[in-house]
Amino acid sequence: MIILKGPSGSGKTTLLTLMGGLRSAQSGGLQVFGEELVGAKKNKLVKTRKNIGYIFQAHNLLASLTAKQNVQMSLELHDGIKAAEIEQRAIALLEAVGLGDHINYHPHSLSGGQKQRVAIARALVSHPKMVLADEPTAALDSKSGRDVVELMQQLAREQGCTILIVTHDNRILDVADRIVELEDGKITLDTKH
Amino acid sequence: MKTPLSWLQLSHEKSRLLIALAGIGFADMLMFIQLGFKAALFDSSVTFHKALRGDIFLMSPQSDALGFTKTFSERRLYESLAVEQVESVVPIYLNFGSWKNPVKQNNKTTTRTILTIAFNPAKNSLNFPGVAENIDQLKLPDVYLFDDKSRAEFGPIPDLVKQNGTVKTEVDSRQISVRGLFSMGASFAADGNILTSDTNFLRLFSERKKGLIDVGIINLKPGADLASVKATLKSKLPQDVDVFDKEEFMQKEISYWQNATAIGFIFTLGTAIGFVVGIVIVYQILYTDVANHLPEYATLKAMGYKDSYFVILVFQEAIILAVLGFLPGYLLATGLYSLAAGATALPLSMTASRATTVLILTIIMCCASGTVAVKKLSAADPADIF
Numbered sequence: 001m002i003i004l005k006g007p008s009g010s011g012k013t014t015l016l017t018l019m020g021g022l023r024s025a026q027s028g029g030l031q032v033f034g035e036e037l038v039g040a041k042k043n044k045l046v047k048t049r050k051n052i053g054y055i056f057q058a059h060n061l062l063a064s065l066t067a068k069q070n071v072q073m074s075l076e077l078h079d080g081i082k083a084a085e086i087e088q089r090a091i092a093l094l095e096a097v098g099l100g101d102h103i104n105y106h107p108h109s110l111s112g113g114q115k116q117r118v119a120i121a122r123a124l125v126s127h128p129k130m131v132l133a134d135e136p137t138a139a140l141d142s143k144s145g146r147d148v149v150e151l152m153q154q155l156a157r158e159q160g161c162t163i164l165i166v167t168h169d170n171r172i173l174d175v176a177d178r179i180v181e182l183e184d185g186k187i188t189l190d191t192k193h
Numbered sequence: 194m195k196t197p198l199s200w201l202q203l204s205h206e207k208s209r210l211l212i213a214l215a216g217i218g219f220a221d222m223l224m225f226i227q228l229g230f231k232a233a234l235f236d237s238s239v240t241f242h243k244a245l246r247g248d249i250f251l252m253s254p255q256s257d258a259l260g261f262t263k264t265f266s267e268r269r270l271y272e273s274l275a276v277e278q279v280e281s282v283v284p285i286y287l288n289f290g291s292w293k294n295p296v297k298q299n300n301k302t303t304t305r306t307i308l309t310i311a312f313n314p315a316k317n318s319l320n321f322p323g324v325a326e327n328i329d330q331l332k333l334p335d336v337y338l339f340d341d342k343s344r345a346e347f348g349p350i351p352d353l354v355k356q357n358g359t360v361k362t363e364v365d366s367r368q369i370s371v372r373g374l375f376s377m378g379a380s381f382a383a384d385g386n387i388l389t390s391d392t393n394f395l396r397l398f399s400e401r402k403k404g405l406i407d408v409g410i411i412n413l414k415p416g417a418d419l420a421s422v423k424a425t426l427k428s429k430l431p432q433d434v435d436v437f438d439k440e441e442f443m444q445k446e447i448s449y450w451q452n453a454t455a456i457g458f459i460f461t462l463g464t465a466i467g468f469v470v471g472i473v474i475v476y477q478i479l480y481t482d483v484a485n486h487l488p489e490y491a492t493l494k495a496m497g498y499k500d501s502y503f504v505i506l507v508f509q510e511a512i513i514l515a516v517l518g519f520l521p522g523y524l525l526a527t528g529l530y531s532l533a534a535g536a537t538a539l540p541l542s543m544t545a546s547r548a549t550t551v552l553i554l555t556i557i558m559c560c561a562s563g564t565v566a567v568k569k570l571s572a573a574d575p576a577d578i579f
Binding site for chain 1: 206488
């Protein structure tokens with residue numbers, strides 16, 4: 001669990017989008033999962049994205065889909081998983097985030113914290129190698145923000161995946177295994193806990 | 194099975210879906226009405242052709258349409274009797290005459306052009322109501338049947354015949370008497386029709402020569418092969434007659450009116466307008482749909498969904514809208530057809546081929562809108578959502 005912090009304009013989000021293959025880097029070197037992403041073709045970027053889970057500040061769930069369908073969308077992207085297994089895994093993960101009795105709710109009838117938990121389930125259900133989270137607690141009160149981060153920590157341990165959180169929220173710094181501080185595009189501090 | 198996102202997205206907002214379907218249904222109804230009236234008008238031009246009892250028809254190659262025929266020798270008809278499978282032949286005479294309205298309008302005598310149809314009354318060759326019942330009258334000199342669906346300008350002949358049994362008037366200044374009615378209806382060519390025997394016809398139009406006819410009917414023996422007899426006649430008969438089966442005979446008439454009048458153009462234009470209205474409506478719906486879902490699509494792109502997934506999504510939505518919007522349009526048009534058929538006496542009804550045409554047009558319409566709406570997809574950039 002890595003927390004990336006730094007003042008506004010320090011380049012945190014740019015770094016996140018480059019790592020996630022959402023922008024293509026023009027020069028220098030950028031290796032993700034051992035693959036060079038500088039000058040990479042669109043297809044390679046899309047392939048990289050499939051190995052990454054995303055959690056956004058605004059949950060970005062699909063409004064027309066239920067919690068379960070939202071989570072399934074992430075699994076349907078991967079070939080060779082049977083429909084029954086997709087459903088089973090989606091339900092299992094929603095239960096893991098404590099939404100076992102909300103699987104058929106649409107986002108508009110869920111609270112902010114519940115929506116963010118669906119987003120976590122969506123990001124982790126396909127067992128990504130890395131999860132990128134952008135200000136996941138910014139829209140939540142301190143209690144639900146805390147719950148969400150602890151949930152991410154717990155699931156990351158279980159699945160053995162890296163979670164990178166970009167945040168301003170000092171209340172959650174203690175969950176990090178490593179804190180990286182960024183200023184003007186340069187790393188100014190890198191501490192391990 | 195993958196999550197049917199296209200359907201879930203469309204059905205998520207019920208009221209917008211209903212408005213969309215109403216719009217597409219309206220565009221479909223417009224197309225149905227235009228195509229329906231076009232077909233009905235052309236159909237009405239062949240009511241005479243349909244009523245003729247026969248399998249094969251001969252006409253001069255110089256003839257254009259009913260009422261605009263060039264004569265040919267009836268010998269061609271008798272030559273065809275030599276073909277083994279031909280059972281009988283009937284010569285038909287057609288000509289326009291000047292009908293005098295027997296009732297004076299404002300103390301003035303009015304005349305109007307009327308189509309005179311004639312054949313040998315020994316055998317009924319015309320399937321119109323009233324012909325069979327009155328055909329024996331036509332054996333008398335200068336006796337005619339009047340088409341009770343002729344336009345009112347010819348005078349209140351149907352009422353007079355029902356009251357008095359006989360109406361006396363003049364055609365081309367010759368005294369004639371109407372002793373019965375039949376039902377045919379006005380066409381493009383003629384506002385009114387009268388029916389008589391070949392003998393009376395030649396008395397009336399003294400310039401017409403016996404043996405020079407307008408249409409020749411050929412009846413085949415039961416079980417005869419129509420296509421082969423037609424081919425035989427085509428090769429045997431000289432080039433001064435055309436040989437048609439009934440379908441071709443009607444098609445010749447329809448294509449004449451299609452080319453000679455603006456009817457085809459007007460209704461095709463009306464159909465095109467319905468089509469364009471539909472494109473605009475569907476485009477509006479699909480564009481709004483894509484625009485509203487841009488952040489969601491960007492999220493899916495970040496997760497690894499390819500651009501092609503969204504193109505397919507938009508076209509799936511287009512086709513769902515096309516099929517669902519077609520149904521209310523179809524039902525509405527069927528209802529309007531029966532209303533309009535009652536009001537105009539035109540042969541207007543829903544046909545499977547027209548329904549198929551409109552359904553295909555609707556799908557093309559929706560896919561055309563989809564093609565334009567797809568362009569908006571490129572605005573979904575996953576780098577923008579952080």
